[in-house]
Amino acid sequence: MEARFECEIDKIETGVLLQDISFTYDLGLPQETKALSNINLEVRAGQHVAVLGHNGSGKSTLAHLINALLLPQEGNIVIFGREPSDDEAIWEIRCRSGMVFQNPDNQIIGTTLEEDVAFGPENLGLPQSELRQRVDFALEQVGLTELAQRPPHTLSGGQKQKLAIAGILAMEPSCLILDEATAMLDPASRNDFMDLVLRLRAERELTVINITHNMEEVLLADYIYVVHNGKIALHGTASDIFDQAELIRSMGLDVPVHIEIAGEIARLTGQPLQAAEAFSLVDAIQAVNCRLSDPPQARSGLTKNREAGQTFSPSTHDEFPERKTLVRVRGLSYTYNPDLEQSVKALSDLSLDIYEGEFLGIAGHSGSGKSTFIQHLNGLIRPEPGVVEVMGLDVSVKKNIRKVREHLGLLFQYPEQQLFEETVAADIAFGPKQMGLSPAEIELRVREAAELTGLEPALLDRSPFDLSGGQMRRVAIAGILAMKPDILVLDEPTAGLDPAGRDELLNYIQRLQEKGQTIVMISHDMDQLAGLCDRILVLKDGVKYLLGTPAEVFETEEAIVSAGLAMPRTKIFLEQLSKIDPSIRTDIFTPKEAARELYCHYQAGGEA
Amino acid sequence: MGQQIVLGQYVPGSSFLHSLDPRTKLISAILLMILSLSSMSAVSLSVLALVVLGLMLLSRLKIGLILRTIRPIMLLLLFAFLFNLFTGKGEIIFSYGYIVIREDGLVRAIKILVRLVLLVLSTSILITLTTTPILIADAIESLLSPLKRLRFPVHEISMMMSIALRFIPTLLDEMQKIMKAQSSRGADYDTGNALKRARGFVSILVPLFISSFRRADDLATAMEARCYRGGKNRTRLKVIKYSRLDLLFAAMMILTAVAVYALPIVFPGL
Numbered sequence: 086m087e088a089r090f091e092c093e094i095d096k097i098e099t100g101v102l103l104q105d106i107s108f109t110y111d112l113g114l115p116q117e118t119k120a121l122s123n124i125n126l127e128v129r130a131g132q133h134v135a136v137l138g139h140n141g142s143g144k145s146t147l148a149h150l151i152n153a154l155l156l157p158q159e160g161n162i163v164i165f166g167r168e169p170s171d172d173e174a175i176w177e178i179r180c181r182s183g184m185v186f187q188n189p190d191n192q193i194i195g196t197t198l199e200e201d202v203a204f205g206p207e208n209l210g211l212p213q214s215e216l217r218q219r220v221d222f223a224l225e226q227v228g229l230t231e232l233a234q235r236p237p238h239t240l241s242g243g244q245k246q247k248l249a250i251a252g253i254l255a256m257e258p259s260c261l262i263l264d265e266a267t268a269m270l271d272p273a274s275r276n277d278f279m280d281l282v283l284r285l286r287a288e289r290e291l292t293v294i295n296i297t298h299n300m301e302e303v304l305l306a307d308y309i310y311v312v313h314n315g316k317i318a319l320h321g322t323a324s325d326i327f328d329q330a331e332l333i334r335s336m337g338l339d340v341p342v343h344i345e346i347a348g349e350i351a352r353l354t355g356q357p358l359q360a361a362e363a364f365s366l367v368d369a370i371q372a373v374n375c376r377l378s379d380p381p382q383a384r385s386g387l388t389k390n391r392e393a394g395q396t397f398s399p400s401t402h403d404e405f406p407e408r409k410t411l412v413r414v415r416g417l418s419y420t421y422n423p424d425l426e427q428s429v430k431a432l433s434d435l436s437l438d439i440y441e442g443e444f445l446g447i448a449g450h451s452g453s454g455k456s457t458f459i460q461h462l463n464g465l466i467r468p469e470p471g472v473v474e475v476m477g478l479d480v481s482v483k484k485n486i487r488k489v490r491e492h493l494g495l496l497f498q499y500p501e502q503q504l505f506e507e508t509v510a511a512d513i514a515f516g517p518k519q520m521g522l523s524p525a526e527i528e529l530r531v532r533e534a535a536e537l538t539g540l541e542p543a544l545l546d547r548s549p550f551d552l553s554g555g556q557m558r559r560v561a562i563a564g565i566l567a568m569k570p571d572i573l574v575l576d577e578p579t580a581g582l583d584p585a586g587r588d589e590l591l592n593y594i595q596r597l598q599e600k601g602q603t604i605v606m607i608s609h610d611m612d613q614l615a616g617l618c619d620r621i622l623v624l625k626d627g628v629k630y631l632l633g634t635p636a637e638v639f640e641t642e643e644a645i646v647s648a649g650l651a652m653p654r655t656k657i658f659l660e661q662l663s664k665i666d667p668s669i670r671t672d673i674f675t676p677k678e679a680a681r682e683l684y685c686h687y688q689a690g691g692e693a
Numbered sequence: 694m695g696q697q698i699v700l701g702q703y704v705p706g707s708s709f710l711h712s713l714d715p716r717t718k719l720i721s722a723i724l725l726m727i728l729s730l731s732s733m734s735a736v737s738l739s740v741l742a743l744v745v746l747g748l749m750l751l752s753r754l755k756i757g758l759i760l761r762t763i764r765p766i767m768l769l770l771l772f773a774f775l776f777n778l779f780t781g782k783g784e785i786i787f788s789y790g791y792i793v794i795r796e797d798g799l800v801r802a803i804k805i806l807v808r809l810v811l812l813v814l815s816t817s818i819l820i821t822l823t824t825t826p827i828l829i830a831d832a833i834e835s836l837l838s839p840l841k842r843l844r845f846p847v848h849e850i851s852m853m854m855s856i857a858l859r860f861i862p863t864l865l866d867e868m869q870k871i872m873k874a875q876s877s878r879g880a881d882y883d884t885g886n887a888l889k890r891a892r893g894f895v896s897i898l899v900p901l902f903i904s905s906f907r908r909a910d911d912l913a914t915a916m917e918a919r920c921y922r923g924g925k926n927r928t929r930l931k932v933i934k935y936s937r938l939d940l941l942f943a944a945m946m947i948l949t950a951v952a953v954y955a956l957p958i959v960f961p962g963l
Contacts, residue, residue, distance in 0.1 A: 152918055176920060184918045191911035194919075196827045196859045203930035205919040210926040220930060238862040252919065465873050487879070495877040503874040505899035515896070519879030550903070564878060 099163070100260055100292045101128040101151055106160035108146055120146040121315045124160070128308075130259065133286060133293040135306035137326075139337040140554060140583040143315040144296045148264040151294060153178040165259055180209065182260035182292075183253025187268050189245035190238075198224065198240075198248055199233040205256040223255035227281060241451065243274025247281060254285070260292040261285070267299060268581050271451050271609045273649055279305065298583045300339045311336065324364040337585030342612070342654035342676050343369035349680030350376055370661050377687040411572055411603055412439035412462060412493070417471030419457055419627075431457040432627040435471070439572065439605060444598050446618035446635075447607045450649030454627040455607045459574050462605075463495045476571060491520055494570030498577045500561030501554065509535075509552070509560050510545040516568040527567075534567035538593050555586035559593070566597075573597070574605040579613070591617065615639060615653040615674035623648050636672035655679050702762070702821045708753040709938065710823045715832035717939040718819045721946050725815040728950060729808050734957040738804060741811050744949050748818045762817040763810060770809055777802035830854040831933050848924030856912070864905065871900050 106124040111117045120143045128134045138144040149155040150162060153169040162169060164182065169175045183205075186192045195201030202220045211219070224230045227247040232240070237248065246266055253261060261282065267275040279302055286293050295302055303309055309326050311319040313336045319326055326333065330340045330348045340348070347363035354376045363369040417435040422428045432454045439445055449455050460466045461473050464480040476492045478485040494516075497503070506512035510531050517527045535545060538559040544552065549560050558578070565573065578594065579587040595617060598604050608614050614621050615635040623631035623638060625648040631638045635653075639645060642652050642660075652660075659671040659679055669686060673679045705711075710718070729741055749759055763770070781798035788794070820829065834851035841847050872882065875896045882893050 149914075154914055154918055176922065179918060179920050184915075186911065186915055186918075188908075188911055190863055191908045192915035194856065194859065194912070194916060196855060200827075200930065204916075204921070207928050207930060208920040208922065210928050213928060213930065213932060216928065216930045236862065237859070238866065256919065460873070463877055465876065487881075490877060490879055497870065497874045497877075500874065502904055503871055503900050505896050505903075515875075515880075516878040519881070568879065 099127065100130040100132065100165055101126070101294070102161075102163040103127070103147075103150070103157075104161040106150065106157045106162060108143075108150060108155060108157050110146075112158060119315055121150075121157075124312075124317055126310055126317065126320075128292060128294060130165075130292055131290055132308060133306045134295070135303045135309045136294065136296045136312060137298060137303055137309060137338060138296075138312035139298060139585055142312045142336075144312045145264055147312065148184065148262050148294070148296045151260075152182050152184050152262055154184075180256060181258055182262055183250075183256055183258040184262040184264060185246060185249045185253065185266040187265040189242045189249070189269060192249050193237045193245060196236060197234050198229055198237060198251075201237060201248060202251045202255050205252055209256065219255040219257070223251040226254055226285065227251045241274065242270050243277055243451075246270065246274075246278055250281065250285070254289075258291070260294065263293070263295045263297070265297055266295075267297065267302065272651060273450060275299070275302075298338060300341050304341065311338070327364065328358070337583060339584040343658050345676040346655070346658055346680050346683075347372045349677060350683060353680060353684045366658065366661065370658070370665075373662065373683065374665055377683060408440035408442065410438045411441050411476060412437075413472070413474040414438070414461075415472040417458075417461060417468050417473060419454075419461070419466060419469070419471075421457075430627055432461075435627075435629050437622065437629065437632070439603065441571075442598075442601050442603055443619045444603075444617055445605045446614035446621040447605065447624065448609070448611065448614055448621060448648075448650055449624035449630075452626075453624040453649070455624055456576060457627075458624065459495060459576060459605065459607065462572075462574055463490050463493045465495075491568055492570060493572045493574060494565035494568055495574045496562060496565050496576065496578065498580055500564075500578075501549075501557035504549040504557060504561060504564075507548060508546050509540065509549050512549050512560055513545075513563045513567050516564055520568060530567040530569065531563075534563035537566055537597060538563045539589070553586075555582055555589065558582070558586075558590065562590075562593075572603045572605065576607045577609065578606065579608070579610070611639075611645075611651055611653045612655060612674065615656065623650065625649070635674055639672075639674075659683075702817070703825050704754055704758065704822050706753060706823065708751060708823070710748065710752045710819065712936075712938060713823075713942055714933055714935050714939045715824050715828040716836055716933065717935065717942055718824055719829070719832045719836065721942065722816045722819040724946055724950060725819070726812055728953050729811045729815070732808075732953050732957070733804060735804070736956045736960055737953040738807050738811070740949065740952045740956060741815075742807065744945075745811050745814050745818070748815065752818050752823055754818070754822055759814065759818060759822065762821070763813055766809070766813060770806060773809060774802045774806050777805050826858050827855055828933065830858065831931075835933060848927075852924075860908070863908075864901065867904060868897060868901055871897050 103124050103126040106121060106126075107119070108121040109117050109119045124147065126147075136144050136147060146155065150157055151164060153164065153175045156169055156175075164178045167174050167178050167181075169178055193201050194204045199220055202223050203216055206216050206219050220233075221230070224233055227250050229244065229247060229251060232244075237245065240248065249266070250261075263282065267278055270278060282293060282295075283305065285291055293306075295306060297303065303326075304323050306323070309320060309323060310317055311326065311333070318336060319329060319332065327340060327344050330344060333340055343366045344363045347369040348358060350373045351358045356376050358372060363372045414435060414437045417432055418430075419432040420428050420430050435454075435458065447455050447458070457466065461468055461471075461480070462475065464473075464486045467481050469481075473480045475489045478489050478492070480486065480489050504512050506515060513531045513534055514527050517530050522530070531545070532542070535542065540556065540559055540563060544556070549557055552560065562575075562578070575594070579590055582590060591613065594604065594606070598617075606614070606618070618635060620633060621631070621635055621638045622629065623645075630648050631644060639652060639656055645652055653674050655674050655676050656671060659669060659673060662683070663669040663671050670682060673682050725741070725744070729738075732738060732741065749756065752759070778794060778798050779792070781795050781801060783795045783797035786794055786796050786799065824832075830851050833854070834847055837845070837847045837850075872880075875893075876882070880893055880896055882890065882897075885893075
């Protein structure tokens with residue numbers, strides 16, 4: 086069987102070649118939009134290429150072109166020796182390259198896993214015995230053999246994406262295209278998925294084209310193209326690209342944390358980074374250490390920053406007991422399907438207070454009970470057993486529910502999917518209207534909420550469905566803010582946004598908190614939580630595992646890893662450095678502050 | 694969400710009936726339907742009742758589970774029974790004021806009741822309880838395949854059916870999610886008058902429609918990316934096949950049909 090697989094992969098040097106490709110949607114119509122212009126791109130067979138770009142940069146169009154799902158209006162395109170000139174050639178191109186799409190649910194066709202994997206090979210018209218062989222082999226490769234007869238909707242997001250890979254593997258392609266395949270996965274599933282991709286690439290000699298805005302994935306690739314506004318803005322190896330950290334950031338993309346810190350230190354010390362100097366974590370530490378222990382003499386004026394460095398001290402518990410308790414949770418447990426055999430204990434004996442004005446982060450692996458917990462807070466799930474009180478109102482009393490939901494605004498993941506009104510203003514007004522407020526008051530609240538979330542007044546009369554993803558999400562948040570809740574609860578508010586959209590949204594959230602809004606936020610991004618929150622609750626298998634300030638929660642790596650989470654990346658960097666110099670503080674969670682603190686630390690040390 | 698959504702009423706099992714080809718079951722169910730609707734004699738109905746009893750045993754399902762399938766049509770049964778009970782000619786066997794029950798009416802009412810019950814039981818045992826929805830779709834595709842020559846889109850219809858089956862649980866999950874989200878914004882789907890409730894459903898249906906269109910679009914692209922180009926030259930992993938069991942079952946069904954039609958002629962008095 087192995088031999089048969091190999092002989093089907095022809096040895097063609099060039100896998101994918103795009104020359105002067107341009108693509109315009111709705112060409113010739115009034116609403117025509119240029120997605121790509123003059124793209125030149127080459128992927129050698131067996132290469133792993135990452136295509137990086139913000140949402141709307143045209144990178145997804147590029148993926149569709151490579152799979153002949155769209156055809157270019159200008160330029161030449163050759164995919165594994167084939168040009169998409171006629172139906173037969175297009176079909177062959179699609180047979181040779183498989184594509185994993187962003188939304189795990191929307192690419193599963195079969196009613197069981199097995200049937201879904203068989204879908205592609207069935208279209209190739211293979212005989213039944215061969216279909217059986219390929220399906221079994223593909224499911225085994227991705228580790229889903231045992232679930233072969235299950236209906237796909239019972240899988241987790243990560244499992245669904247692996248199923249998509251199996252469906253492609255069964256077609257024995259030469260090339261795997263990932264179109265933001267990990268954007269909707271949590272970090273643990275994302276790592277798991279990328280490990281699988283790398284393993285398959287090595288074993289099956291696959292060409293991999295990963296279209297993404299995730300920096301960590303980009304670092305896995307051999308070669309990187311950065312797409313910006315429909316053009317290739319940069320291309321090169323990872324170190325070539327990250328030499329241009331400023332440029333990358335200006336295109337609304339992230340720079341890996343260690344490169345950011347090293348770059349910041351280089352700026353402060355006036356010793357610029359050399360190519361490839363800070364590419365890996367080890368290199369970056371080397372670069373930072375070298376600059377700090379051997380500084381140039383000219384460093385006037387910067388010493389004063391020591392003062393600023395001290396303001397980053399972690400907040401302590403002591404300030405909380407005096408604060409007013411807004412939410413009181415006592416002895417909360419919850420079991421899904423308690424009568425059935427497959428009952429799942431989602432929460433057990435959870436007790437917690439949420440104080441006025443605080444920013445509480447909630448972290449935990451998938452299935453740790455985060456979502457179940459926040460649904461208890463506004464009575465979507467009744468506590469049994471246990472007590473949940475919001476502003477003194479018991480949520481298990483039915484007549485309190487309406488009041489509770491006015492006090493505590495809850496926003497689910499991907500909230501833009503719940504918009505429904507004809508205009509942005511009407512959608513934001515939905516909540517206040519349900520509260521029975523006067524039209525004048527509703528109008529006022531809509532304007533205020535729009536302002537708080539940075540929505541321009543001109544947008545208010547537009548349809549919410551004409552807006553960008555990031556804007557739609559802010560409309561959804563405004564819809565909750567217009568109810569003026571005392572507590573704002575957000576379930577992964579930045580999921581699926583690109584770095585620019587994410588930073589913008591976090592900015593607004595941070596501003597809300599500065600105005601005194603109490604916020605509870607679930608996030609998978611530990612850097613985000615550590616940088617923003619006063620306290621963090623870590624759930625593990627439905628149990629309160631850790632609760633404290635970011636410095637306390639991220640004190641020991643062991644505990645965090647055992648909860649299925651990762652340490653914040655800034656913290657990892659500082660921990661590494663502190664192995665060289667133990668006096669370095671490690672309780673800092675944003676790259677900029679870390680760089681300043683390191684610089685000041687050196688300055689103080691240097692003068693002593 | 695963690696909950697399992699049961700599609701249709703399929704009960705997994707490995708009985709004789711479970712292992713029959715879905716086409717056999719579909720045709721047999723139609724045959725039994727015609728038989729029970731077309732026979733009016735007591736002897737024919739008794740034969741059919743015996744056959745249905747036999748099917749119950751062959752399915753190895755709990756009797757209570759099978760009888761529960763009658764529940765949705767209880768009202769219809771009661772209405773049909775009463776309607777026939779008070780009509781007809783013949784000897785009066787009971788009268789109380791305006792209420793008059795004649796022998797003829799009573800017999801017909803009982804027969805109608807038995808016919809309808811047999812009809813529902815035979816289809817639920819043969820189809821809904823022992824055949825997965827996807828196999829039913831396959832059976833329909835296979836049985837309709839001669840119509841392909843008339844350019845009837847048999848493959849497309851069966852593909853639509855199976856995609857619908859695949860997405861029903863996903864859409865139910867999504868609907869729940871949207872309801873929770875709108876409830877969090879103060880929407881109330883339980884109280885208020887009909888108009889208010891109907892308006893409430895707009896806040897669920899609009900997002901659900903929009904997401905369904907997006908899903909349909911995504912799915913079409915995903916299917917094309919996996920080389921789908923209609924039913925032409927397409928093979929199947931699971932091919933439904935007739936076995937010896939089907940032959941046996943078909944023989945039983947033919948025998949039933951002969952008995953149902955012949956016995957009233959042989960014993961005209963019954």
